[in-house]
Amino acid sequence: MADDRTPVTRQALLDMMVTVRKTHILRAGVELGVFDILASGTSTAEAVAGKLGTDPRATRVLLNALAAIGLLDATDGGYLLAPGADTLLVADSPEYYGHAFRLAASDYEWDALRHLPEAVRTGGTVVDDNAESPDFGYWLDFAVAGTGNTQPMADLIAEEVTTWAAGRDTLDVLDVACGHGLYGFTIAQRDPRARVWSLDWPNVLSITAANAERLGVTDRSAQIPGDMFTAPLGGPYDVIAVTNVLHHFSHERAVELLARMRGALKPDGRLVTVAITHAGGPPAEDPVPHLFAVLMLAWTHSGEVTSAEEVAEIVAEAGFDTPSQHSLPHIPLRTFIADRRNES
Template identity: 60%
Template sequence: MTQDRAPAVDRRQLLTMMSAVRRTGVLRAGVDLKVFDALADGPADADAVAAACAADPRGTRVLLNALAAMGLLETDGDLYSLAPGADSVLVSTHPEYYGDAVRLAASDYEWDAIKRLGDAVRNGGTVMEMNAETPSYTFWEDFAALGTLNTQPVADLVAGELLPWPDLTRDEVRILDVACGHGFYGYTLARNEPRAQVWSLDWPNVLTVTEANARRLGVHGRAHFIPGDMFDAPLDGPYDIVIVANVLHHFSTERATGLLRRMANALRPGGKLVAIAISTDGGRPADDPVPHLFSALMLAWTSEGQVHPISAYEDMVTAAGFSRPKLRTLPHNPLRVLTADRL
């Protein structure tokens, strides 16, 4: 075996893969029941945890043992306690709480799609009647409400790249946030640029959550809302900045390029495009598994979507009427940020 070659596939490796669904289910139950919150103040037995979680004592004991088997809890006789580090990511009051990400990634929405991946492979795209492209799909309400820990660092990166806005002769900087979801990208710009006015475009059911986020972040007075489909909703404009985040991997390169071309027409000459997407890097899938696994979800969840290589995103941007984009990344963050000027 050469040094750069992966170990041979064996039964133990396959068993680990097959048990992943159980591990995910155990983690999700622990988050949903707030088991980790119940242990935040120190060790407790199963009866005490059950009382705190309004759950059955026997069922709680089974769950606690399963969480301990996964290394998320520790045991000492009949007492259970948080494993080192679990308090910072699994206790809901902690600033670095990751339970919301668990609720998204381990949702029934994704499972209902991925369990039919074989059918999607045969079909060349989703076989789900309700999927990620369906108008008013309720998953996007959860996504808008919960966000992820990857979002804010990328929003801060974008703000640092674009601001302060260089044109000091104008009293308004107009921003369009397409398929905005939570709205954090546009609203982070608004919080750092007092002249910013943000137009948030998404399905009507999602914009209800987006508007609540605008109020919570203190920018509601400069927030505007465009309900509808990003491919045909009226865009108004022209804008100084257009943000297209987390949607290009939902489409084929042709359809994504068409969307970007539509955004170019909504921008002022010299205006900025911000495109944010998960991408592959052109290397071996085993060396960068996250985007390839996400691409499988896109196959199961959309008609023509997949995660594209970064070179394809660069080609889409230039074909849509923009300059060659600049690429920005963050360590341990799968999202890639491309910025380009409208020609």
């Protein structure tokens, strides 16, 4: 019987090994502002170096590397932006995407993943500064930048929540592990009744507050500093959002967290949770969640990316009805919305 699987080759392995170089070449181009300089047109390495205040020879090496990976075109007259780079890599473009490197290629990830073999041996993170640390600097970057997936999911949630809450007298929202706060604040922007309590580490909440002011909802927002497993929650709330944290914990710990939130909901309240999930099929057909799961292994004590089915089980075990599931094309996040189950 013929084996029609794609074989592993030396070239394929080498391509994986040198990908780190491409990442750092892109990061250097963004940090130095190379793409902004070339936005005005073709330029030589010497001219680019003069505007950036960099070494001419080293600048030429970087520009050639950026051309080698397809971000610039090299011509007899110098260098110019490749198609699309003017839209995605020039800082004043409305579709600028260069800021994503702060999260997708962060030093925090590099430092943790260097210890991946040891994490596999021991079963979890071996670095002291990890995703569960109160002062983890990554969360500040996350709160400032978010990701390209954040606002689309926040809009989806706000639409679902405000439609459901149309006949309610109040719309009090607890945003747990809020970070940037956009999930709760987008609801507040959509519905003038909404009041939002943002729970996160104290160092993160200063950025959350700045976002509340930028979005015009400061007068309807409050803060709860502390650990989501121990901080006083207040309430009861109409809606509690627990976003992008379930993959940090084991199944049992995730159930514990959501059960705690159930206790702070009104009897007819709703839970909203957002999680990265996989489809349950072969990993090669859905690679992004499985690659992210490796980061969770290196970055947390028991975190893992699970299937959508298991997240639904976690929600049910925590005392909620079977959740509805919502997703958007090309975004590896899934939203689960469930009513509080009231035991007779």
